[in-house]
Amino acid sequence: MDMTDRHADSPLETPERAVPAPTAETYTALQAAYDHLNRRLFGGTLPNGLVTLHRRPGCPGLYRPAPFERIDGTVADEIALNPVLFDGGTLEGPLAQLAHDMTHLWQRAYGKPGRARYHNREWAAKMKAIGLHPSTTGAPGGKETGERMGQWVIAGGPFARALSDLAETGFAIPWSARVDADAMPVPSARGGRWFKYVCPVCGLIARARHGVTLICADHMVALEPVDDATGSRA
Numbered sequence: 538m539d540m541t542d543r544h545a546d547s548p549l550e551t552p553e554r555a556v557p558a559p560t561a562e563t564y565t566a567l568q569a570a571y572d573h574l575n576r577r578l579f580g581g582t583l584p585n586g587l588v589t590l591h592r593r594p595g596c597p598g599l600y601r602p603a604p605f606e607r608i609d610g611t612v613a614d615e616i617a618l619n620p621v622l623f624d625g626g627t628l629e630g631p632l633a634q635l636a637h638d639m640t641h642l643w644q645r646a647y648g649k650p651g652r653a654r655y656h657n658r659e660w661a662a663k664m665k666a667i668g669l670h671p672s673t674t675g676a677p678g679g680k681e682t683g684e685r686m687g688q689w690v691i692a693g694g695p696f697a698r699a700l701s702d703l704a705e706t707g708f709a710i711p712w713s714a715r716v717d718a719d720a721m722p723v724p725s726a727r728g729g730r731w732f733k734y735v736c737p738v739c740g741l742i743a744r745a746r747h748g749v750t751l752i753c754a755d756h757m758v759a760l761e762p763v764d765d766a767t768g769s770r771a
Contacts (some may be wrong), residue, residue: 559712564588564709567618570703573707574636577699586642588635591617592714594763595740598622598634600641602650604752608621614642623713628665628704629690633669636696637688640664656686668694674738677745685739734760 543579567588569753575583587605606612607730616638622631623753644650651657661671661681668691672679675687691698736753743751751760 541741552654557711563590563712565712566708567709570611570635570710571616571639573703574632574639574696574699577702578636578695579639582647583639583642584646586614586616586639589615589617590620592619593740594736594761595735597630598638600638614645616642620712620714623710625713626709627668628700628710631710632700632703633688633690633696633727635688636667636669637664640667640669651682654684655681656684658682664688665691666695668696668698687738733763735763 545672550559553684559603571586571588575581590679591599593599597619599615601617603612604615616635618634618638622634626754640660641650644660648659648663649657650661656671658681670677670691671681671686671688673686675684676689679687690700734745735741737760739753741753743761745751753760
């Protein structure tokens with residue numbers, strides 16, 4: 538066999554037609570954002586976490602302590618971001634959520650995390666120190682601690698300045714989730730099918746027949762129907 542032909546068939550080769558490469562572009566951007574926020578908000582003291590993507594409805598981000606292990610035994614924490622945050626090329630939403638979960642990583646390395654998923658006062662204080670105000674509603678007026686937390690950007694704070702400086706470099710996260718690709722075709726009748734309904738703010742889950750209207754009492758917003766079979770919005 539001709540060695541040139543065999544080399545051309547190697548799975549390690551990347552053909553010209555494969556560019557752009559969504560995986561490389563996405564994860565290179567996320568690592569660059571992590572490094573930038575680590576330097577600017579945490580003094581470069583955080584160990585590297587493994588930033589991944591997830592598609593859980595109503596959940597912008599997740600932090601898990603040490604679920605990954607390298608072949609040499611090194612472990613890494615996970616920060617999982619929902620790619621719907623990247624829609625439209627905006628940076629504030631995804632980077633604020635990244636910093637939110639990096640604060641969990643900071644707390645695990647240097648502080649005292651709350652029980653399970655609880656965001657305690659130490660976490661809240663560090664969030665405010667880096668320029669993000671924790672809020673159960675994601676807006677001013679919400680509680681600063683709790684199980685499910687969002688945040689809003691403190692004007693002129695460290696995060697706002699770090700975000701501005703990064704944006705000035707032309708930084709972008711080039712790929713995002715196509716929300717319309719998740720839309721389900723609407724049948725003429727859905728009869729007795731049951732659907733999962735999810736609060737877009739806190740992730741509260743309820744189940745009911747298709748077509749009902751359910752309200753999250755904590756946030757006074759309508760729950761969104763999700764098809765259990767596909768995980769798509771109904």
